[in-house]
Amino acid sequence: MLKLMRLELRKFGLKPYVRSAVIGTILIFILVSCLTMNAQMRASLPLSSYPMTFSIIDTLVRGMYIVFAAVILSRLIIGEFQNKTMALMFTYPINRKKMMAAKLLFVLLFTFIANIISCLLIGAGFAVLNHMEGVIPGLLTWPVTERFLLVVFMNALATSFLSLIPLYFGMRKHSVATTITSSVIVAALVCQNIDGKTLYSIIAVPIALALLGAVIAYMSIRNIENVGLVN
Template sequence: MKTIIRLELKKNKISTYIIADIIIAITMLGFLFLFAYAPLIEPGDKDMAIFSGYNNLIPLFDVFNMAVFCVMSSVMYSKFVIEDYSGKRPILLFSYPVSRKKVVLSKLFIVCGFTVISMFINNFIIFLIFGITENFIHLVGKNFTFHIILQIAENTIIMSIIAANIGIIAVGAGFIKKSVPTTIVSAVLLASLMCNIVVNASINKVAIYVLTVIMVIIGIVCSGFLIKKINIMEV
């Protein structure tokens, strides 16, 4: 399994996605400053209250970042799975002296793991930089405490798990037609729907945990569907 993962990483040039992750981090840091600054533009505007304070800013930013990583995950799956099992490419994959199941699982493991880890690191670094600059700029007006760091870590883990499973669901939908656009569009639609659900349920932690478990279960089912489809493929 480790050998297959190493081969997949070399073949698909994971460095490309690391560079994309760095670009996302820089862009999202800019958005975080913009979100924090928004209440200062119109102090009396009640609509801007959703950006005020870490309790509002953290979940809002995490949801936005989750949507970005959902799309990134779907793009990776399009490259790792959809393209590899389209046209005549499966002939090469099926010629490997390894079970089809292991090959698919290695692809899912790489993309899923990369999504979760990169989103967590991304968020942590962004909020760390933001927290340091708060000592000088004072956009939020509250101290960046250890409790806030724990809140960021908790929200990020949940959102990254949801993002990873949305990617799996999207590639399951895209694999039916072997379509890259279908995969990406499915991820965008699912991310939009999930953002609305998470924002409305963000106050209730139990609801968020239940939603995360449901997404994991659906992701597992979609993984099983994908493996089954590939196992019965003929070339």
Template sequence: VFIIFSGVLISRLIVEEYNDKTITLMFTYPISRKKIILSKLIIIIGFTLFFIVWTRLILFFTVNLLNNYFQFIIGEVTNASILKHFISTIIYDFSASGVALVPLFFGIKKRSTRTTIITAIIIAFFLGAGNADQSIGSFLIVPMTLTAIGLFTAYLSIHNIERTDVL
């Protein structure tokens, strides 16, 4: 869900501004184009990471509260198990924020908001694919590899932005 959310943010904050040519106004300021796009990407990654962590915390406290009344978790929930689970999910949260950068490459290349959002949906389906117990995204190497690909594609998207023309 948050990868798709990030794809929508990328399409609204970056790709759509290229299509509407409203980014040319931003590029007239005496700030480098790379810094402008990089700051937008940091905002997108920050929002995505914040909302992923915030949602996990809300779910944790809700499940913990409901478990106190209904006892649907078998066994004892210890602080060590909570900390271990929290550390492993933080790694996945950071990787989800990095994976969310992959649609930027396709969106900038095609200058299409649809392409950006569809790429985000395909990546989200790819990471969620699997059987009932495990998904492809549950293996740590897959999201970490996609994070590296996301960072690399973000670099490819903005490394040449000073010399490319918006029009």
């Protein structure tokens, strides 16, 4: 499996994904900083405390990586079906299920790790900014930090599986546009933040969506041995 993942990395490269993740992280940090530095925006949005601001950061990062994962899925899987290059890959003496599982595992791991890193970098950057500017009253306490770290880890894990849901829609017609569009819809549904509360605040929701993503991932490779070489 690791060898197959290394082959995918060689084929598509990791730098474009890392570069895009870095750019997205910087943009979200700039957005959050601008919102908190603006008194009118701070009054109209739930940015009056560290927990609420961290919730906004987590929500924005989550939405970014749901769409970002769909872009990666489109390139690694949907695009190869669409361009018929997957048919060529299926002629190799490699188990098809392992090949597809390696692709999905790459998306899962990248989304999970990048999500955590982005949240931590933005959260740390905001804490430093707030220490210098004092836009949010009070100190950043360890209990608040500990809760933020736990929420980031759990939400990143759920998001990595949740991000596989658009694969179902994209695989139906091998459509890149459908994959990305469905990811935007999923992100819009799970990333609505009202007074620091989202659907992720209901613990059953991210668990159910993560399980749904896992089921979709399984379904996408279950009958892959029976897929024709030409679609």
